[in-house]
C-alpha cells in the first residue's frame with residue numbers, strides 16, 4: 001500500500017496515522033506522483049486531517065524524547081525521496097519502545113533516519129554562513145540558494161534573530177519556495193515564489209560586491225594554497241550564489 | 249601620492265592582517281537587543297579561501313603603519329611598503345556593510361602601532377564604540393590589544409569587544425628579545441594578566457547583577473609563531489598549559505612560521521612552512537583542553553618534540569600499552585577518551601548506547617569509532633578485534649600516517665560552544 005499526502009508535516013502525520021491502523025501494510029508514503037508503481041500496489045490518497053495529525057503529534061511528544069523528535073523533524077526536511085517510510089518505521093519503533101528508544105543508536109531502523117537528520121542539520125548550519133543577501137531597491141535584502149534539503153524553515157529563525165531590522169527574503173528558486181521576513185512584526189512566513197527577471201539592485205550594492213570580491217582575493221596565503229581543501233570545505237555547488245566566486 | 253580608494257586601502261589592510269590565524273568567532277553568545285546582529289554559539293563559516301581556510305570575520309588592520317620593527321612582520325617599520333590607515337567610521341561602515349549581506353560573522357580588528365600604543369588603542373576603542381553604540385551592532389568583535397598600552401584603555405576595550413587578544417608570538421623570552429626588540433615580555437604579559445583578572449572578576453560580579461557590562465565574554469586568546477626562534481614543542485606546550493591555567497586564556501593559536509622578510513636573525517626556511525608541526529601542536533593542545541591530558545604526559549625533557557608522523561594521542565597510547573586494551577562496556581568516559589580512534593562524540597555515544605545493552609565490536613563503527621585505530625586498544629564483551637596483540641614496535645608501524653594528514657587548521661573554532669546540537673565535530677582539526 002502506498003499512501004499519498006500533500007507534502008506538509010501535518011499531511012505526513014495524517015498518512016502515518018492511517019498507516020499504523022491495524023492491518024495496514026505501508027510500503028511507501030510519498031507526496032509524489034506514483035511513477036511505475038507495481039501493478040498490484042494500491043495507492044491511497046490521504047487528505048490532511050488536522051485533528052488526527054494533532055492527536056498523533058501529541059502522542060509522539062509524550063513518548064519520544066526531545067532529541068528523537070528533533071531527529072524526526074529534521075529528517076522530514078530531507079530532500080531524499082523515500083524518506084517518509086524510513087521516518088514512519090523510526091516513529092513506530094519509537095512509539096513501541098518509549099523510554100528505551102534513545103539508547104537504540106545502532107538499530108537498523110534508527111541509523112538511516114539519524115543519517116538523514118544529520119545531513120539536514122549539517123546543511124542548515126552550513127547555509128547560515130552561505131546565505132548571501134543583496135540589497136535591492138526598496139530596501140529589501142534578497143538571497144537565493146539551492147540546497148539539497150528543504151532547509152528554509154530551519155534557518156529562518158536564525159536570520160530572523162540576526163537581521164531583525166531588515167526586510168529580507170531567502171529564496172530556493174529550484175523548489176519555488178521562499179521565506180520572507182517582516183521587520184515591523186518580527187515574523188517570517190513561508191511562501192511560494194518563482195524567479196522572475198534580473199534583480200533591481202540598490203545603488204550601493206555594486207560597491208560592496210566589489211569591495212568584498214577584492215577583499216576575498218587578498219585573503220588566501222600563497223604559501224598555504226590548497227584548492228583541494230577549499231573544494232572539500234566548500235564544494236563547487238555551493239559557490240553558485242557567492243559573489244566572491246564571481247557568480248550571480 | 250594619489251589618494252587611494254576605499255577598496256585599495258581594504259586590500260592593503262587585508263594583506264597585512266591575514267597571517268594572523270585566530271579567526272574563531274565562537275564562544276560568545278550575544279543576543280540582538282534592538283539593533284542588528286548577534287554572536288552565534290557555534291562558529292559559522294561564510295566562505296573558504298584558496299588555502300582552504302574558513303572566512304568568518306572581516307579580518308583587517310586599522311593601519312599597516314608601525315613604529316616598531318619586529319623581524320618576522322610584514323608591517324615592520326623598515327619595510328618599504330605603502331602605509332594606509334582607516335578612520336574608525338570607515339572600519340564601522342565596512343563591517344556593517346558586509347555583515348548586513350551575511351558575508352561575515354563580525355570583525356577582527358588588528359593594527360600596527362601608530363604614534364604610541366595608547367593613541368592606537370584609542371582608535372581601536374573608537375571604531376568598536378561606533379559599531380556598538382552608533383550602529384547598535386551586536387555581532388562578534390575581536391580586537392587586538394596593543395602591547396604596552398595603558399591598562400585602563402585595555403579595560404575600556406574589553407567592555408566593548410567579545411574577545412580581546414594580545415599575541416605572544418615568540419614562545420621564549422630570548423626569542424622575543426632577538427626578534428621583537430621593541431616589545432618587552434612585560435608589555436605583553438601585563439595586559440594579558442589584567443584581561444584575565446577582569447574576565448574572572450566580571451563573571452563573578454555578573455552573577456550578582458546582570459547590569460554590570462560583560463568583559464570580553466568570549467575570553468582572550470593569543471598566537472604563537474612556531475619555528476621562528478628554535479623553541480621546542482615542550483616549551484610551547486608548557487607555555488600553552490600555563491596560559492590556559494593561569495591567565496584564563498580561551499584559545500592559543502599556533503602559526504607555522506612563514507618568512508615574509510629577509511632577515512639574518514630569522515631561520516632560513518626552504519619549501520613550505522612547518523605545517524605538520526603546527527598541526528601536531530593543535531592536536532596536543534586539543535588533548536589538553538578536551539581529553540584531560542597534562543602537558544607532561546605528551547612531552548618531557550627526554551622527548552621535547554612531538555612525533556611528526558604519529559598523532560600525539562597514538563604516541564601516548566604506545567608509551568602506555570600496559571593500560572590497554574580497555575573493555576568498552578566497562579571503561580569510564582575519561583578512559584574511553586584516551587583510546588586512539590575514539591573521539592569526544594563517539595565516547596559520549598558509547599556511554600549512552602551501552603545503557604541499552606552490552607555493545608559488541610560490530611556496534612562500535614556505528615557509534616563513530618574509527619576501528620582502523622581503535623581495534624588494537626579495545627575489547628567488547630571481552631573480544632579483541634585485532635589480529636595481533638599490541639606490541640609497541642609493530643603497532644607503531646600500523647598507526648603511522650604515511651602521508652601525514654593535510655592540516656585542517658582553524659577548524660577547531662567550530663567546536664567551542666558545545667550545546668549547539670549540530671554535529672560538526674568530526675570535521676575538526678585535532679579530534680583524534
Ligand code: SF4
Nearest residue numbers: 314316318321324360
Ligand atoms: S608591533 Fe606588530 S605590527 Fe608592529 S612590527 Fe611588531 S608585529 Fe608588526
